[in-house]
Amino acid sequence: MQSKTRIFDQPQPLVERMIMNVEKVIVGKRETIEKAFVAMLSGGHLLLEDVPGVGKTMLVRALARTIGCEFKRIQCTPDLLPSDVTGVSVYNAKSGEFEFRPGPLMTPIVLADECNRTSPKTQAAFLEAMEEKRVTIDGVGYELPKPFLLLATQNPADYEGTYALPEAQMDRFLMKLTLGYPTPEQEIQMLDRLQDRQPLEHLKPVIVQDEFVQLQKEAAMVHVDETLKEFIVRVALATRQHPDLYLGVSPRASYALLRASQSAAYMRGRSYVVPDDIKDLLLPVWTHRLMLTSEARITGKSPEAILSGLLASVQTPVLRYASSK
Structure with missing residues (x-):
């Protein structure tokens, strides 16, 4: 980073380099990569859910590198x-004392691969780290490094040998994304890349750890108008009152959407959030936090459809300040 006082001097080239670096490994998934960086710049944890073999683990490794x-x-x-x-x-x-040997969770970026294949007791071990960025062992607290990002993958819940993640843990993931299958053209391009070498082995860092922490701090300084905060809260309240939802979004979810919209605006070179930043991220940030009623599940309703309907029903605010702010 050139200067610790630098604020909003068009970070797009650096962000674009980061995205393009990951695209050397992951073909045709730019939107997913962009949203993954939004989550990471927000200091949030990311959950990737999809069928085996579509590149979830490879994406996480590419992001870390x-x-x-x-x-x-x-x-x-x-x-x-x-x-x-x-x-x-x-x-x-020799010393007559107990010594703490840190586990893999005491690392800046942690990949929890197939996280829903482990028992609920072990899943609970992630909760304190995800929320408070610390762990407690034998009554002693240990701070986690900065940044601390948990990037987890899971197979769909109806796959054999999987456990449903508890609601409290799901709420701690800032965003849930899917990769999906590539198009035939993208799959051919992937085969060409993998035929002679593994691109991940040759991937180089674009920035270093301290620089990324600085980017996180700058993203958190992006201005959010009061009308946009009210907009987020109105939509959140609507989920809590919706007849098809047993559980709406929490205040933590409102804050997660606020932080994600700040990071999205920052990546786009703006020092302020606009309504489209919020609307673009509403589904990936909130969908996994909702619980449908039994009747809604039976009738085939989905959290995505409910959120889309609520978003259309709540009036979008019009910002009063100039775009040069």
């Missing part, structure tokens, strides 16, 4: 223990 952070992978299995994730205190016979 691009921002030059230390990266560790947790392969979530049914026999994984909470101490395997957070770390454990071990008695040292």
